[in-house]
Amino acid sequence: MTSFDTGRARPAIFLPASKAPASDAVGKVPALHIDAxxxxxxxPLLRLRKALRRCEPGQVLELAADDPAAFAEIPRALAELPAQLFATRDEGAYWVFLVLRYR
Structure with missing residues (x-):
């Protein structure tokens, strides 16, 4: 797991990212899968923002991205969005970010 240190303190509502479970172990299927x-x-960030507008609070989004800049930008941008990064998964050639919309 990679640390996403933005240099700013995160609000108390944000939990540290953890390794995502295998997709068959997840109780809920993500509401949306964004392949960036x-x-x-x-x-990737623009697609995530657009998808968040279509989701309701409590839904999970799964974003797949392989751009190295996305690894830093996605967690940083989530501090300003109504969403929380709660897990990441390294798939080798790309990363999967699991995001929870909370309001």
């Missing part, structure tokens, strides 16, 4: 592989920032 092959795109460069800010496209």
């Amino acid at each position: 592989r092959g795109t460069r920032c800010p496209t």
